[in-house]
Amino acid sequence: xxxxxxxxxxxxxxxxxxxxxxxxxxxxxxxxxxxxxxxxxxxxxxxxxxxxxxxxxxxxxxxxxxxxxxxxxxxxxxxxxxxxxxxxxxxxxxxxxxxxxxxxxxxxxxxxxxxxxxxxxxxxxxxxxxxxxxxxxxxxxxxxxxxxxxxxxxxxx
Amino acid sequence: xxxxxxxxxxxxxxxxxxxxxxxxxxxxxxxxxxxxxxxxxxxxxxxxxxxxxxxxxxxxxxxxxxxxxxxxxxxxxxxxxxxxxxxxxxxxxxxxxxxxxxxxxxxxxxxxxxxxxxxxxxxxxxxxxxxxxxxxxxxxxxxxxxxxxxxxxxxxxxxxxxxxxxxxxxxxxxxxxxxxxxxxxxxxxxxxxxxxxxxxxxxxxxxxxxxxxxxxxxxxxxxxxxxxxxxxxxxxxxxxxxxxxxxxxxxxxxxxxxxxxxxxxxxxxxxxxxxxxxxxxxxxxxxxxxxxxxxxxxxxxxxxxxxxxxxxxxxxxxxxxxxxxxxxxxxxxxxxxxxxxxxxxxxxxxxxxxxxxxxxxxxxxxxxxxxxxxxxxxxxxxxxxxxxxxxxxxxxxxxxxxxxxxxxxxxxxxxxxxxxxxxxxxxxxxxxxxxxxxxxxxxxxxxxxxxxxxxxxxxxxxxxxxxxxxxxxxxxxxxxxxxxxxxxxxxxxxxxxxxxxxxxxxxxxxxxxxxxx
Numbered sequence: 004x005x006x007x008x009x010x011x012x013x014x015x016x017x018x019x020x021x022x023x024x025x026x027x028x029x030x031x032x033x034x035x036x037x038x039x040x041x042x043x044x045x046x047x048x049x050x051x052x053x054x055x056x057x058x059x060x061x062x063x064x065x066x067x068x069x070x071x072x073x074x075x076x077x078x079x080x081x082x083x084x085x086x087x088x089x090x091x092x093x094x095x096x097x098x099x100x101x102x103x104x105x106x107x108x109x110x111x112x113x114x115x116x117x118x119x120x121x122x123x124x125x126x127x128x129x130x131x132x133x134x135x136x137x138x139x140x141x142x143x144x145x146x147x148x149x150x151x152x153x154x155x156x157x158x159x160x
Numbered sequence: 161x162x163x164x165x166x167x168x169x170x171x172x173x174x175x176x177x178x179x180x181x182x183x184x185x186x187x188x189x190x191x192x193x194x195x196x197x198x199x200x201x202x203x204x205x206x207x208x209x210x211x212x213x214x215x216x217x218x219x220x221x222x223x224x225x226x227x228x229x230x231x232x233x234x235x236x237x238x239x240x241x242x243x244x245x246x247x248x249x250x251x252x253x254x255x256x257x258x259x260x261x262x263x264x265x266x267x268x269x270x271x272x273x274x275x276x277x278x279x280x281x282x283x284x285x286x287x288x289x290x291x292x293x294x295x296x297x298x299x300x301x302x303x304x305x306x307x308x309x310x311x312x313x314x315x316x317x318x319x320x321x322x323x324x325x326x327x328x329x330x331x332x333x334x335x336x337x338x339x340x341x342x343x344x345x346x347x348x349x350x351x352x353x354x355x356x357x358x359x360x361x362x363x364x365x366x367x368x369x370x371x372x373x374x375x376x377x378x379x380x381x382x383x384x385x386x387x388x389x390x391x392x393x394x395x396x397x398x399x400x401x402x403x404x405x406x407x408x409x410x411x412x413x414x415x416x417x418x419x420x421x422x423x424x425x426x427x428x429x430x431x432x433x434x435x436x437x438x439x440x441x442x443x444x445x446x447x448x449x450x451x452x453x454x455x456x457x458x459x460x461x462x463x464x465x466x467x468x469x470x471x472x473x474x475x476x477x478x479x480x481x482x483x484x485x486x487x488x489x490x491x492x493x494x495x496x497x498x499x500x501x502x503x504x505x506x507x508x509x510x511x512x513x514x515x516x517x518x519x520x521x522x523x524x525x526x527x528x529x530x531x532x533x534x535x536x537x538x539x540x541x542x543x544x545x546x547x548x549x550x551x552x553x554x555x556x557x558x559x560x561x562x563x564x565x566x567x568x569x570x571x572x573x574x575x576x577x578x579x580x581x582x583x584x585x586x587x588x589x590x591x592x593x594x595x596x597x598x599x600x601x602x603x604x605x606x607x608x609x610x611x612x613x614x615x616x617x618x619x620x621x622x623x624x625x626x627x628x629x630x631x632x633x634x635x636x637x638x639x640x641x642x643x644x645x646x647x648x649x650x651x652x653x654x655x656x657x658x659x660x661x662x663x664x665x666x667x668x669x670x671x672x673x674x675x676x677x
Contacts, residue, residue, distance in 0.1 A: 019614075021611060022611055023611070024187075024188070024611060024612050025187060026184050026187055026188055026219060027182070027183075027184065027187065028182075028184060028219070028221060031180075031182050031184070031221055032221070043180065043221060043222055044177075044178055044180060044222055047180035047181075047182070048180065065606075065607040065608040065611065147221075149219060150611075150612060150613075150614045150617065151614050151616065151617055152614070
């Protein structure tokens, strides 16, 4: 992530790529979490068109890892945002996109060094990114990883 | 061949109402059973390729998949069972020895299930293990006949007095392996199982205070740190054996035989001898690792004694040296010979013991059940007055804490668990270890598959299993009014048989349920 992780005390998602199976259950549960009904079968059978996964499994050969927004200390997407939609919460450190304010200019996508922001073209064009499941104790991608290849812990640990 | 003489063993039931076409099953199956059809967004499954490992079923986020064992549609015949027919078809197809993995699945009597354990009532108090101390610490190694003290000379019947640990005020005993629970992990080599599986076993054994066993695969350099909890094995192939290896382990085990394949060596195919395996086994990369059926320097008990003492000399008499044999017909005199040859412990592996690969005909037809072997060996060694010279480790399908406690009451000092440990790490007993395509990342060296076993998770699950069994052992001991596992060892009065013949009872040395003294 941009900026030293120790500069900011917050819980982040850490990747253990040596244990990522590439099963993509993280993507699936992310989609469910950000769906309307939050029910897996209903979400996929009826609402799937609306939902993008905010975590992406990258794979080359047997190497795989799931990457989502790093919530950078010095977030370039926030600096690049022309409408003030992309904001870093000063208390929690979480970078979120206010979908009401987002105008879909994709400046954030160009600025993001991790490719963690996606274009949500369904409905109004907006930037879709990880919100660290702020209303959950543990983000759903971490919670549902069958091999504990994602870890949610304090930066300092 | 277009003609299929036998059908699939499993049927794959996919509930299309629940399937969300997420393709987790497609990505997880190493046997390519599931295939995604993008045109109509569906998944089709080829049940012929299914081995019944239940990986897809376990991973499916909506519970849409169900793998069911399918009854073969052959005409019922109690003599020519479907198993026989299928094996003949397979052999007529390929003309080779049928291979299989894990322990025998044939319906031989499981004596554990015909033995009941005792409890205290009225005449002696039972003990609450949650409130009172219970001792299940176990020592493996040569014990003295009676309490001896330095300067008092060896006791009657001592074969040799070399290698004894002399303490100022304690009894004189040989080097001992101290275990916090009477359960060890069986010998499973790096090569037959993945490095992550080995690491999980090593870490769990180390943290819990018991031992794991390198099998014949040598000791991986990254596991040197767990050496104090490692039993290093010396098998007929002598893979990875050198002075450093011998000296590093907590104990040495000479492997003569394995319960699943008595009288048979081993063959790790060259494709599994990856760079890491080759370094650990000290053999060229890609070469077949062949363990001969016999040790070519052991053709008699005397030869075995030579090797035992050579290993003791090589390690400065600092650790117990044991011998692992499979339970065969004359196991009692064999064990007696092994003890007289100087072994500090004998590992006996029974008929139902597991393996990474064995000819099915051997696995399913050779050997005797471990329950009978423990009883007859313990009995013979007692009769001959040499029981204390060696500890007995029993192996070969120990499935629960009650099996552990029954084994100990029959006369074992501790038990080895192999299959149970793998099951704790996810194994579903599909018996396809020999294919190297283990979907659970255990019996494979394929980098796509080995990463499926996170050693942190494996270790935690193994620790939980050891903890749970240890607690249950304490519960059973307490119920029988015993506060130390030592007091149960060979205490067959605590066992009763149920549904067993006179002969079986007499071999087991136990009374039938309902018989009293």
